[in-house]
């Protein structure tokens with residue numbers, strides 16, 4: 001494992017000698033209940049629209065839109081990973097990453113409030129922006145790079161960060177932005193999708209919410225849609241919970257169980273994929289037809305300095321630009337081990353020409369590559385062969 005793929009010398013996510021078990025140990029045990037003789041280690045999914053509830057309607061389990069024991073185990077697991085100290089972290093799972101993002105935006109903001117979003121974040125944020133504005137909320141945007149959101153923070157109620165940003169892989173200084181936001185009374189949410197909770201722990205950097213799509217590396221097999229919000233402020237999290245109840249954007253028990261099962265291998269997948277991503281980035285950097293190569297784990301990447309101060313691991317996404325749309329399409333077509341698909345974080349490598357969606361401010365030849373768990377030498381060879389075969 002190279003020091004550039006994981007930001008601690010042990011590769012365990014330990015940040016200090018007294019900080020407890022490593023990330024592999026934490027991942028395999030995350031959220032498991034106390035062992036009960038003759039019961040499975042991870043209890044199976046509980047399929048229930050309602051629970052037996054005679055008499056006074058007291059919890060924990062009343063109605064399936066409000067609580068489910070399978071969610072409880074998963075929420076504990078994610079909470080343990082998002083905050084190694086686990087001091088008062090509450091986690092809520094959602095039907096998708098967008099459900100989780102919307103729950104924070106729409107539960108925390110009121111008409112007349114101001115929110116600061118990144119202008120280079122996930123491509124559905126502009127749709128959320130339009131909806132927020134329709135509700136009378138002022139939306140300001142600024143780029144992730146250079147902590148530019150600081151410049152438009154004055155009077156804001158909520159600051160939304162996405163770091164590393166998708167798909168540009170810029171990184172902002174979470175501690176610095178949190179300090180400035182809190183000084184002017186704003187809450188801070190960080191979209192932690194790209195890093196995963198083993199790559200970055202926004203709550204420990206001071207953020208009020210860590211929000212993510214669990215559809216990506218958290219679950220890692222490209223077969224589950226999921227989202228979550230983790231936070232420490234009971235009042236803010238109560239509002240998020242109320243929003244989930246009102247909108248009903250809940251995960252099915254099967255999805256929640258699959259997600260929990262997948263978390264057991266999170267550290268293995270993340271370390272493998274991230275180490276391979278670094279190798280891929282190094283191999284692609286040597287190619288003359290590639291420009292704008294980005295991977296925060298590369299020591300000379302523009303994001304690396306800040307990333308190394310706040311990230312434990314640098315993610316599995318590499319982005320770069322080929323000279324034209326036609327060349328990029330030919331390259332993607334020629335790949336044998338990389339599936340043409342959107343999304344990222346899965347064990348099977350995927351790539352796409354991001355400009356095909358029309359939502360990101362990227363060149364036509366811009367490619368977002370999600371590095372999977374294939375053997376690194378096979379993947380690098382496939383990428384280099386596809387580049388050679390499609391040369392102009």
Ligand SMILES: Cc1ncc(COP(=O)(O)O)c(C=O)c1O
Nearest residue numbers: 096097098122166193213215226
């Ligand atoms: C950074 C980021 N946040 C949020 C989302 C939304 O997640 P979901 O597709 O699970 O709704 C995505 C999806 O690609 C994403 O890349």
